[in-house]
Amino acid sequence: MTVLEDLIQALSRLPGVGRKSASRMAYHLLQTDQEYNTRLARLIHGIQQRVQRCSRCRSFTEEGRDPCDICSSPNRDRRSLCVVEHPQDVLTLEATGAFHGLFHVLDGVISPLDGIGPEELNLPALLQRIREEQIGEIIIATNPTEEGDTTALYISHLVKKEGIRVTRLASGIPVGGDLEYADRITIARSLRGRTLLESLE
Amino acid sequence: MTVLEDLIQALSRLPGVGRKSASRMAYHLLQTDQEYNTRLARLIHGIQQRVQRCSRCRSFTEEGRDPCDICSSPNRDRRSLCVVEHPQDVLTLEATGAFHGLFHVLDGVISPLDGIGPEELNLPALLQRIREEQIGEIIIATNPTEEGDTTALYISHLVKKEGIRVTRLASGIPVGGDLEYADRITIARSLRGRTLLESLE
Numbered sequence: 001m002t003v004l005e006d007l008i009q010a011l012s013r014l015p016g017v018g019r020k021s022a023s024r025m026a027y028h029l030l031q032t033d034q035e036y037n038t039r040l041a042r043l044i045h046g047i048q049q050r051v052q053r054c055s056r057c058r059s060f061t062e063e064g065r066d067p068c069d070i071c072s073s074p075n076r077d078r079r080s081l082c083v084v085e086h087p088q089d090v091l092t093l094e095a096t097g098a099f100h101g102l103f104h105v106l107d108g109v110i111s112p113l114d115g116i117g118p119e120e121l122n123l124p125a126l127l128q129r130i131r132e133e134q135i136g137e138i139i140i141a142t143n144p145t146e147e148g149d150t151t152a153l154y155i156s157h158l159v160k161k162e163g164i165r166v167t168r169l170a171s172g173i174p175v176g177g178d179l180e181y182a183d184r185i186t187i188a189r190s191l192r193g194r195t196l197l198e199s200l201e
Numbered sequence: 202m203t204v205l206e207d208l209i210q211a212l213s214r215l216p217g218v219g220r221k222s223a224s225r226m227a228y229h230l231l232q233t234d235q236e237y238n239t240r241l242a243r244l245i246h247g248i249q250q251r252v253q254r255c256s257r258c259r260s261f262t263e264e265g266r267d268p269c270d271i272c273s274s275p276n277r278d279r280r281s282l283c284v285v286e287h288p289q290d291v292l293t294l295e296a297t298g299a300f301h302g303l304f305h306v307l308d309g310v311i312s313p314l315d316g317i318g319p320e321e322l323n324l325p326a327l328l329q330r331i332r333e334e335q336i337g338e339i340i341i342a343t344n345p346t347e348e349g350d351t352t353a354l355y356i357s358h359l360v361k362k363e364g365i366r367v368t369r370l371a372s373g374i375p376v377g378g379d380l381e382y383a384d385r386i387t388i389a390r391s392l393r394g395r396t397l398l399e400s401l402e
Contacts, residue, residue, distance in 0.1 A: 014226045025215045045242035091224075
């Protein structure tokens with residue numbers, strides 16, 4: 001049956017979906033209410049039109065809302081700017097409710113092996129924002145990977161002459177984690193980045 | 202962002218998809234080629250129209266092909282009939298290439314706890330087929346669960362008076378499996394259902 005096979009093939013191109021899960025999804029779609037299928041199809045078809053990028057911070061924003069809700073909110077702390085790899089990182093950080101500043105999306109990290117240098121990233125706009133906006137601190141929230149660290153270091157050098165405080169998200173043992181299962185590099189980092197007990201809430 | 206949230210919600214209704222995977226899928230859909238989204242949306246929207254059920258065996262068939270390719274094939278062994286729970290089981294068995302007979306889909310199993318009795322299953326059609334077609338053996342391929350076993354037993358009683366051989370898929374340690382990790386019931390079954398060495402290929 002080619003139609004079902006086509007659907008399974010298409011579904012298995014989604015991230016984290018293998019052939020087995022794609023089959024299960026296809027059978028589900030075959031037997032669920034058609035109303036759901038119609039809605040899902042419409043959402044998938046329209047998502048790229050209805051969700052766009054903010055011209056200021058490059059995070060996701062709804063069609064017709066540019067700058068995005070965060071960039072144009074009067075309630076955000078405009079002195080701190082959080083630099084992230086991807087637009088979805090903005091949503092992840094927003095979900096914590098722990099950050100009240102603005103964002104800047106790099107759209108990648110420096111990765112020489114993949115042929116991605118600083119010029120591929122959204123850095124000129126970052127420098128421009130630093131000059132034009134009243135930013136006092138840049139929090140670099142790239143992932144604690146080799147590429148993320150390299151990028152953080154690069155940005156820190158780039159920004160140094162602007163006289164701005166540059167910080168990096170703490171790296172260490174996850175809350176609820178176990179020393180026994182943490183890797184050595186993480187433990188070493190958590191030692192180097194140890195915090196005074198009274199500074200923890 | 203409500204649109205993105207709507208998409209994530211809709212995706213997380215798919216089987217085996219939690220909120221995290223749904224988010225990853227949504228971000229992928231946001232950033233992949235629109236052509237893929239259009240194709241996937243069209244497939245999802247049309248699948249229930251384009252894939253239907255065979256009026257004879259109740260397995261999936263493409264729109265306009267009733268009876269299905271298996272039921273109408275001149276190359277199938279019409280004397281053996283494999284009884285399965287769901288239409289997708291037909292595809293799973295077909296993929297093995299090990300069965301060349303016909304199928305019959307029950308559309309469920311007897312499950313008193315869920316209020317599903319024999320009258321909810323596609324059994325009258327099974328009896329009718331037994332009477333009208335030249336079936337010599339019924340292979341019951343319901344899952345080796347309590348419900349699947351009960352259903353197998355029920356069918357075996359039902360069919361007994363028709364003088365037809367009724368068999369059941371062997372249950373035992375999966376090929377490549379390990380005795381040490383098999384549960385006791387499976388091991389007990391594999392003992393009861395032990396086969397003569399020469400009978401194995």
